Amino acid sequence: MFEFLHPTRRGFLLTAGAFTAWSFAPQFASAAPGRDPRFLTVVLRGGMDGLAVIEPAFDPDFERARAGLILGADGTPAGLPIAGGFLMNPKLVALHEMFSQGEALAIHAVATPYRDRSHFDGQDVLESGLSGTGAVSTGWLNRAMSQLGKAGSVKAGGLAIGPTVPLIMRGPASTLTWAAGGVKPATEDARARLLNFYKSADPTLASAFGRGLDLERIASANAGMSAAMGQPGADHPEANSNFVKGMQMVAKLFTDPNGPRIGAIDLDGWDTHATERPEGDNLGKALAELDAGLAALKTSLGPAWNETVVVVATEFGRTVRMNGTEGTDHGTATVAFLAGGAVKGGRVLADWPGLSDKALFQARDLAPTTDLRSVLKGALRDHLGIEEAALGRDVFPDSGAVKPMDGLMKVA
Amino acid sequence: MALADEMAVTAQRRFGFGPVPDGWRKAGSDARETVLLQLDGYKYSDTSGLLPSTDILRELRERQREVRDARAAVVNAAAPVNGAPGNGASGNGAVGAAAAGAAKAPDGAVMMVKTPDAAAAVTAENKEIFKQKNEFVRIQFENEAAYRQQAAVTSDRPLIERLTDFWAGHFCISCSKGEDVRVIAGAYEREAIRPYVTGRFRDMLGAIMHHPAMLYYLDNHVSFGPTSKAGQKQKKGLNENLGRELMELHTVGVKAGYNQTDVTNAARIITGWGIAGDKDPSPGAFKFDPNRHEPGAFTVMGTPFAEGGEAQGEALLDMLAAHPATAQHIAEKLVRHFVGDKASPALVETVAKRFRATNGDLRETMLTLVKAPEAWSLAPAKVISPYDMAICCERILALNTDPKKVVNFARVLGQPLWTPRSPNGFPDNDMAWAAPNALVKRFDYALQLAGQPKTPPEPMELASALFGPALKSDMQTAIKRAASRREALAMIVMSPEIQVR
Structure with missing residues (x-):
C-alpha cells in the first residue's frame, strides 16, 4: 500500500492570473504625475457593417451601391450629420452626443491586416495584434500591459469582462474576470455560510469565493444606480443587457482606487447576413446596445471619463451591396471608434477609397486604406505612454512600418 | 477511518465525475481496481440513434441550397435591374446576388425601385426557409448535447466519459467556425473520438484527420496544392491551418523543434484531404482529391515522404504518431x-x-x-470544469436536467459545449475554472438544481452515502447550519470534495 496524503493544504497561492490583478493600481512611468489613464477595448464580434454605422452620404456612388441599406429611406429615421458629409446611424444617440462634445471620433475604411473572411481568423488577428493568422496564445492588450509593467517596474492588472479571458487579454500580465448572467443569485446569508464552510475546509476556495463576493457586492450596488443614471434609464430596453452591466462594472472598477485601469469587453450580434435593417432589427439592436453601454460607461465613470480612452473595433466589415436576404455578407474595411474624454474627438478620419465598382476591394468590399494597428498604436503611445519601438516589436510584432497615427488624443 | 474508504472517494473524484451514493461501499477494499476495470473490455457502440455526420451534412447542404435558391428568387422577382452592380458573391457558399431595389434610371440618375409584391412574398418565404435551416442545426446540436449528457450521467464507466472529454478537448473543433461544424460537432465526438479512447492513438489521429468536422474547422477542405492541377486552374494555394495544428496541437507539440518548412511541407502533404461535394458519390464524406494534392516528395522533421497521394499523408501521420x-x-x-x-x-x-x-x-x-x-x-488541487460540475450534480442529486440548461450553465461559466475559442481547446490547469466570479455563479446554480427534486434526499444521509467514513466534520457542520434542505444540498455540491479533484 502506498502513502496517502490528506488533501488539507494545497501547495499553491492564488497567483494564477485571474485573482491578483486588481489589488494593485497600475502606475505608468511615462504618465505625468497625477494622471491615471484608463483604456478599454470593445471588441464587436461578427463583423460590423461600417457603412451602415457611419454613412458616407457624400459619396456619389453611395445611394446606388447601398440600395436597400440606406438610413432614412422609407420614412425611417435619417442619419445624424457628424463631419465631412458623413452621417451617423441614429441608434447611436449617446455616441453622437460624444461626437458633438468632441469626445469621440471615427476612423473609416479601416481594417486589420487580415484579408480573408473568416470570423474565427479575423478575430484572432484583431486580438493577437499579429500581421496574420497562426497559433498564438497572447493578445496585444496584455502585451501592452506588460510594457507598462516594464516601464514603471510596477505590475499592472487587466480586466476582462466575460466568463473567460478573451485572446486580446491573454498573456503574461494578470487579468481579473467578471461576467454578467447566470441564474437567480443566492442570498447574502447563504453565501456567507458557504464562505464559512470554505474557511474551515479549504482556504484556497475561501479566498477565491470571498473575492467573488466582493465583486458581486460592487456589482449589485452598481445595478441600483442605473435607475438614477439618466441614460440608459431603468425602462430603457438595453438597461438589462449583459453588455451594459459589463460596462457599468468596468466603470466601477476603473474608478476604484485599487482597481484595474486596462480592460476588454466584447459584444456579439454584428453578423447581419439577413434582415440587417440598419435602423432597426438586427444591426439597429446591436447598435442600441453598444450605445447604451457607452452611455452607461461615461455616466458611471464620472470625472474619470476625462482620462479614459475606449477603442471600439470589429474583425472586418461587410459587403457594400445588399445580399438576397436583406443583409450583407463578410467584407473587409469598416469603421472603428475612439471615445472618451481624452480623445480629440468630433472628427471622422478616413483616406476615403470611394464606392464605385472599380474602387471596391475584390469587387465587393469597402477597400481598406488605414491599418487599424496605426490607430491602436497612436492611442497606446499618446494615452498610455508606450514607446513606439515597443509597439512595433512586442505589442504588434513586425509592424515597424505601420506608424502610430498622430493627434488622436487631446494631450499627447 | 479506513484508508480504503478514502481511496474509494478519491477514485471517483479523480477518475470519474465525483462520488455517487454508496459508491465507496461498492468499491470495497480495492478502489484502484474499480478504476482499472473500467478500461477492460470496453468497446463503444453508438446507441444515440442520431444520424452519421455524412447524412447530417447532406441534409444541411440541401437546406443551404434551398436558402440560396430562395435568395436568387428574390432577385428574379424584383423589378428588372438595369445596370445594377454585378453579382458580388464569392466564397463560403454565399450566393447573395446584387441587391434588388435599386436601379439606374435611363438618364443615369439613381432612383429607388419599390419591391413588387411578388418579391415581398418570396422574401417572406425566404426567411422561413432560412429559419428552418437554422432550426435543423439547432435541433441536431441539442440532440447531440442530450446524448452526451445522458452518456456521462448514466455511465457505469465514468472514466470512459472523462477520457472522451479529454480527447475531444485534445482534438477539439469549434462550433464558432460556423454551422457546418456545429451541425456535426456531436457526430464528430461519436465517430472520431469515442471509438478510440481505449484504442490506439494512431487510429484516433487517423479518424479525426478524415472527419469533415476537423477538415472544415481547420480549413483543409479549401487547401490546394499550389502546383496541383486544381490549384493551377483555380489559382488557389495552400492553407496551412491543419498542417500546423496537426504538429503543434495534435501530435509532437510546439517544443518538438520543427520549423516553418516542416509545417508548410506537412500542409502540402495533406492537400487533397477534403470533403466530398454534392456531385460526388457520397457527399459530406471524406474525400481525397488527387487534383488538389500537391505533387512531389517532402521532408518533415528530417523524415522524407515520397509522393504517394493520400498514402503520403498516412505515412506522415505514422511518423508523427510514433515520434x-x-x-x-x-x-x-x-x-x-x-x-x-x-x-x-x-x-x-x-x-x-x-x-x-x-x-x-x-x-x-x-x-x-x-x-x-x-x-x-497527490492532494486534490484541480477545480473541476463547469461541464463536469453539471454532470456531477446530475449524478449526485439524481436529476434529469434539460440539456439546454446544462449547456447554458457551462456556457455562462466559460465552457460552451464544443465551442472553445481557439484550437488550443479549453484551459486545463488546476485553477483555470476557479475565477472568483465563477465560484459565486456555481453556488447560484447549485441552489437552483438542489430545488429540483420533488422528494429531495435528506442532506446528511446523502453526504453519508457519498463519502461514507471519509465524511468530514466541516461538511457536517455546513449541512447543519444551512437554512434549508435545499441549501444543505447545495453545500454538499459546492464542497471542496466535489469541486476539487
Whole structure:
C-alpha cells in the first residue's frame, strides 16, 4: 500500500492570473504625475457593417451601391450629420452626443491586416495584434500591459469582462474576470455560510469565493444606480443587457482606487447576413446596445471619463451591396471608434477609397486604406505612454512600418 | 477511518465525475481496481440513434441550397435591374446576388425601385426557409448535447466519459467556425473520438484527420496544392491551418523543434484531404482529391515522404504518431488532466514510456497512469470544469436536467459545449475554472438544481452515502447550519470534495 496524503493544504497561492490583478493600481512611468489613464477595448464580434454605422452620404456612388441599406429611406429615421458629409446611424444617440462634445471620433475604411473572411481568423488577428493568422496564445492588450509593467517596474492588472479571458487579454500580465448572467443569485446569508464552510475546509476556495463576493457586492450596488443614471434609464430596453452591466462594472472598477485601469469587453450580434435593417432589427439592436453601454460607461465613470480612452473595433466589415436576404455578407474595411474624454474627438478620419465598382476591394468590399494597428498604436503611445519601438516589436510584432497615427488624443 | 474508504472517494473524484451514493461501499477494499476495470473490455457502440455526420451534412447542404435558391428568387422577382452592380458573391457558399431595389434610371440618375409584391412574398418565404435551416442545426446540436449528457450521467464507466472529454478537448473543433461544424460537432465526438479512447492513438489521429468536422474547422477542405492541377486552374494555394495544428496541437507539440518548412511541407502533404461535394458519390464524406494534392516528395522533421497521394499523408501521420515528442506531449496532457499541475516529471516520463512501448496504446497508457502511486497520493488541487460540475450534480442529486440548461450553465461559466475559442481547446490547469466570479455563479446554480427534486434526499444521509467514513466534520457542520434542505444540498455540491479533484 502506498502513502496517502490528506488533501488539507494545497501547495499553491492564488497567483494564477485571474485573482491578483486588481489589488494593485497600475502606475505608468511615462504618465505625468497625477494622471491615471484608463483604456478599454470593445471588441464587436461578427463583423460590423461600417457603412451602415457611419454613412458616407457624400459619396456619389453611395445611394446606388447601398440600395436597400440606406438610413432614412422609407420614412425611417435619417442619419445624424457628424463631419465631412458623413452621417451617423441614429441608434447611436449617446455616441453622437460624444461626437458633438468632441469626445469621440471615427476612423473609416479601416481594417486589420487580415484579408480573408473568416470570423474565427479575423478575430484572432484583431486580438493577437499579429500581421496574420497562426497559433498564438497572447493578445496585444496584455502585451501592452506588460510594457507598462516594464516601464514603471510596477505590475499592472487587466480586466476582462466575460466568463473567460478573451485572446486580446491573454498573456503574461494578470487579468481579473467578471461576467454578467447566470441564474437567480443566492442570498447574502447563504453565501456567507458557504464562505464559512470554505474557511474551515479549504482556504484556497475561501479566498477565491470571498473575492467573488466582493465583486458581486460592487456589482449589485452598481445595478441600483442605473435607475438614477439618466441614460440608459431603468425602462430603457438595453438597461438589462449583459453588455451594459459589463460596462457599468468596468466603470466601477476603473474608478476604484485599487482597481484595474486596462480592460476588454466584447459584444456579439454584428453578423447581419439577413434582415440587417440598419435602423432597426438586427444591426439597429446591436447598435442600441453598444450605445447604451457607452452611455452607461461615461455616466458611471464620472470625472474619470476625462482620462479614459475606449477603442471600439470589429474583425472586418461587410459587403457594400445588399445580399438576397436583406443583409450583407463578410467584407473587409469598416469603421472603428475612439471615445472618451481624452480623445480629440468630433472628427471622422478616413483616406476615403470611394464606392464605385472599380474602387471596391475584390469587387465587393469597402477597400481598406488605414491599418487599424496605426490607430491602436497612436492611442497606446499618446494615452498610455508606450514607446513606439515597443509597439512595433512586442505589442504588434513586425509592424515597424505601420506608424502610430498622430493627434488622436487631446494631450499627447 | 479506513484508508480504503478514502481511496474509494478519491477514485471517483479523480477518475470519474465525483462520488455517487454508496459508491465507496461498492468499491470495497480495492478502489484502484474499480478504476482499472473500467478500461477492460470496453468497446463503444453508438446507441444515440442520431444520424452519421455524412447524412447530417447532406441534409444541411440541401437546406443551404434551398436558402440560396430562395435568395436568387428574390432577385428574379424584383423589378428588372438595369445596370445594377454585378453579382458580388464569392466564397463560403454565399450566393447573395446584387441587391434588388435599386436601379439606374435611363438618364443615369439613381432612383429607388419599390419591391413588387411578388418579391415581398418570396422574401417572406425566404426567411422561413432560412429559419428552418437554422432550426435543423439547432435541433441536431441539442440532440447531440442530450446524448452526451445522458452518456456521462448514466455511465457505469465514468472514466470512459472523462477520457472522451479529454480527447475531444485534445482534438477539439469549434462550433464558432460556423454551422457546418456545429451541425456535426456531436457526430464528430461519436465517430472520431469515442471509438478510440481505449484504442490506439494512431487510429484516433487517423479518424479525426478524415472527419469533415476537423477538415472544415481547420480549413483543409479549401487547401490546394499550389502546383496541383486544381490549384493551377483555380489559382488557389495552400492553407496551412491543419498542417500546423496537426504538429503543434495534435501530435509532437510546439517544443518538438520543427520549423516553418516542416509545417508548410506537412500542409502540402495533406492537400487533397477534403470533403466530398454534392456531385460526388457520397457527399459530406471524406474525400481525397488527387487534383488538389500537391505533387512531389517532402521532408518533415528530417523524415522524407515520397509522393504517394493520400498514402503520403498516412505515412506522415505514422511518423508523427510514433515520434517520441508525441508520447511526451500526450503524457504531459493526460497527467495534467487526471492528476494535476503539480504531478512530477517522473510520472509524465513513466506514462510517456508506456505510450512509446505500446505504440500509443491508450488503454495501456491509462492503466499505467492509474496504477501510479502518485496518481493517488497527490492532494486534490484541480477545480473541476463547469461541464463536469453539471454532470456531477446530475449524478449526485439524481436529476434529469434539460440539456439546454446544462449547456447554458457551462456556457455562462466559460465552457460552451464544443465551442472553445481557439484550437488550443479549453484551459486545463488546476485553477483555470476557479475565477472568483465563477465560484459565486456555481453556488447560484447549485441552489437552483438542489430545488429540483420533488422528494429531495435528506442532506446528511446523502453526504453519508457519498463519502461514507471519509465524511468530514466541516461538511457536517455546513449541512447543519444551512437554512434549508435545499441549501444543505447545495453545500454538499459546492464542497471542496466535489469541486476539487
